[in-house]
Amino acid sequence: MQQMTNAFTAEQRTRLEEIQRLAEAAAEKPAALGPDVDLSAFRTVPEHDRVASIESIQRQIRETALMSGFTSDESQRSASYFQLDRTPIYERVMEAFGGQVEVMSTEDALGRYPEEMLSKWWWRAVPADKDKYTALVALHQTEGYFIRVKAGAKVEKPIQACLFVSESDVTQNVHNVIVVEDGAEASVITGCNVHTSVREGLHAGISEFFVGKGATLTFSMIHNWAEQFSVRPRTAIVVDDDGTYVNNYVLLKPVKSIQSFPIARLEGARSRAVFNTIVYGLKDSIIDLGSETQLIGEGSRSEAIARTVSKDRSTVYSRGRLVARTDSAKAHLDCRGIVQSHESTQWAIPDLASEGAPGAELSHEAAISPIAAEEVFYLMSRGMPKDEATSMITRGFVNIEIPGLPEPLRRTIDTAIEETSKESM
Amino acid sequence: MDDASTPLLEIADLHVRIGEREILSGVDLTIAEGETHVLLGPNGGGKTTLLNTILGMPGYEISQGTIAFRGQDLAALSIDERARLGIGVAFQRPPAVRGIKLRQMMRVAAGADFDDAELSAIAEEVDVAEMLDRDVNLGFSGGEAKRAEMAQLLAQQPALAMFDEPESGVDLDNIAVVGAAMHRLLRGERANAARRAGLIITHTGHILQYVTADVGHVLYEGRLACRGNPLDLIADISSQGYERCVECAACNR
Secondary structure (H helix, E strand, C coil), X not given: CHHHHHHCCHHHHHHHHHHHHHHHHCCCCCCCCCCCCCHHHCEECCCCCCCCCHHHCCHHHHHHHHCCCCCCCHHHCCEEEEEECCEEEEEEECHHHCCCEEEEEHHHHHHHCHHHHHHHHCCCCCCXXXXXXXXXXXXXXXXXXXXXXXXXCECCCCEEEEEEECCCCXXXXXXXXXXXXXXXXXXXXXXXXXXXXXXXXXXXXXXXXXXXXXXXXXXXXXXXXXXXXXXXXXXXXXXXXXXXXXXXXXXCCCCCEEEECCEEEECCCCCEEEEEEEEEECCCCEEEEEEEEEECCCCCEEEEEEEEEECCCCEEEEEEEEEECXXXXXXXXXXXXXXXXXXCEEEEEEEEEECCCCCCEEEEEEEECCCCHHHHHHHHCCCCCHHHHHHHHHHHHHCCCCXXXXXXXXXXXXXXXXXXXXXXX | CCCCCCCCEEEEEEEEEECCEEEEEEEEEEECCCCEEEEECCCCXXXXXXXXXXXXXXXXXXXXXXXXXXXEECCCCCHHHHHHHCEEEECCCCCCCCCCEHHHHHHHHHCCCCCHHHHHHHHHHCCCHHHCCCECCCCCCHHHHHHHHHHHHHHHCCCEEEEECCCCCCCHHHHHHHHHHHHHHHXXXXXXXXXXXXXXXXXXXXXXXXXXXXXXXXXXXXXXEEEECXXXXXHHHXXXXXXXXXXXXXXXX
């Protein structure tokens, strides 16, 4: 960043300095939620050489990335971005989608579009001084992706991005920006993965998404972390008139701790947000996930669905906050959990607020309960043994229907749920 | 064991409790291969208890007596083991299971060797094609639930098919669809299928307009009080009520 600042105008430099000041002031500020992570235990992720094709990426890394839906078969994708540790080693927009999609690192985007980046997107949705993790990214950023879908472009094939950590005891501090311009539609699949050899580490990720008028962004993320890995994403989404944001999040592997609470600001009239979350809490994982939707624009709508299964000694918080600031807002939360171990804890925390919006309709259903015995008996009465019946019902419970989910990702999630439920039986 | 002399289902002196309360007090019932029996009786008389006990549902404690299927004592067998032996059921009020599709339930019921063509043929037969990819029983109407149960039984092809009030809460069109499928299943009128034995619980007897049954029983105060032609029994019950019916000479066998 330092060497680039010469290219900026005085006004832009002032803004960058302001971000820096805010971040420095927040460098020790603990997060509101989740266990505290000692940042001094980690160094920054290393650099790597760029590669000419996805095939040239080490096989084991590719195979791990595939578990998150990142495929080497680029004919299935409109664009790809692969970041290994701190280096964007590969990015490509398929020819058919040239002129519709832009993919590059956020550093490149700052260099190329400083005016737009700094005035509209860069640290405009997430405050740099939110907590020590936003500060960490602001002060020690290690790239991240910039994806822009041009106005009116309907990109049928998903855009894929992978943020990969290959070493232990490092922090990956990425800053991602997705801009879907007016009338455009796109689906982004992001996988965050660690190498099978990685033990401890931290991923801090800032994600700022902007959904234009009448635009749709479907953002799907499958996480594969390690048992000693900590994860602190900070995400905010701003949706304009008639825009739709769909967030699909899947976590099926153990993690040391993850705490994430994306905030969707439905500023536009008739804007919509949908959050679908599938979580398996395994081993000693501490998982604190949720979302907040601020219903600001007239007629804005939102829905959040979470399914959580916890086992072993895991702790899972499933949060959902709806804040209505307009009379015509409607929103619903639906979080259901199954606790499958006496050493596991689940919290379902729905949280609704109407701030001066007497006409707003907010509702929630939250439940933590075992699989109903009569459902198990029902499957058994068709000839299925009890264990298989329980496992099939659990899979059905978590495998919520996600409209608009890219088909390859659907299959990836199905397979992952299948494997997780088998392993954890 | 399953030669001609061994009945398909043989229940002898069956006493069943739920908690402290005895619901069945000495039921004897024999069903031969391919025979269809009808179980009549007032509410609370123990009809569903008998069916659930045959299925092996928990909470139904056998305090005395035996149930044998093709000569094998069922006492130690789980629900799924009994199902795999050939006992099938269409529940009166099956539970909704989120995330499991009717299509999956039919595959579970069919076990191995069940191809898409067979599944489609059954779906068409009982008009469930539109429901195959819905969560089973979730938001199903009364008629849809009965057709879905029937579809699973047709996939399973059990040697003994039990039906708990197949006509309850269903309009006439749906009774006709379900009844016709029951008839074809039980009478062996489906392609490559032999006759199946049936045990039908019915309150009103409407279903017997569609299904030919061989023997009728009245389950009254925990015992099978009468045995006879199913349609005759229904006629007697509707004219005289259960109480008078079971006091008549024909019932005091």
